[in-house]
Amino acid sequence: MIFSFQNASFRDSETGLYNQAYFMEILNREWHKFIRDKTSLSVLFLDPHVNLENKTEKDFFIKIANLLQESTYRSNDIICRFDNNFFAIGLFDLNGEGTNIVIKRIHNKIRECVEVNLTVGAINVLPSHAIEFEEIFVKTANSLEKAEAKGENAYSIHQIN
Secondary structure, rough: HHHHHHHOOOEEOOOHHHHHHHHHHHHHHHHHHHHHHHOOEEEEEEEEOOOOOOHHHHHHHHHHHHHHHHOOOOOOOOOEEOOOEEEEEEEEEEOHHHHHHHHHHHHHHHHOOOOOOOOEEEEOOOOOOOOOOOHHHHHHHHHHHHOOOHHOOOHHHHEEE
């Protein structure tokens, strides 16, 4: 990726993915649109369990970032580097079943190319004024914890009503 000051404000320099601040800004804006349009949203947290201090594992992390971009085909979805050693994905206008399909596609794509334990926590929500925007990240983190408890390469999806 060629460095530019324009990209520096919203891209992660190592992976080329969006940064966490930009991801949160986009989701917040879309949240209000989805309330108005009654459209669903899925948020995924992905933990590849890599030690970024290790050069080989850091290379795996960057490879996974590229594979994630290839695995999400829709241009309106958004992927970011989250909390330095995680990834987050926002899937717009997708129900729980569609979210399940995307997670399986991601797992399969990554397992074909990289030997890594990828745990995924996801929520699917129909945004409303009764749900606080920040709550979706807490619930997604809880879903990731539940997936971690299941073991390697596990995932967990929760519906928020």
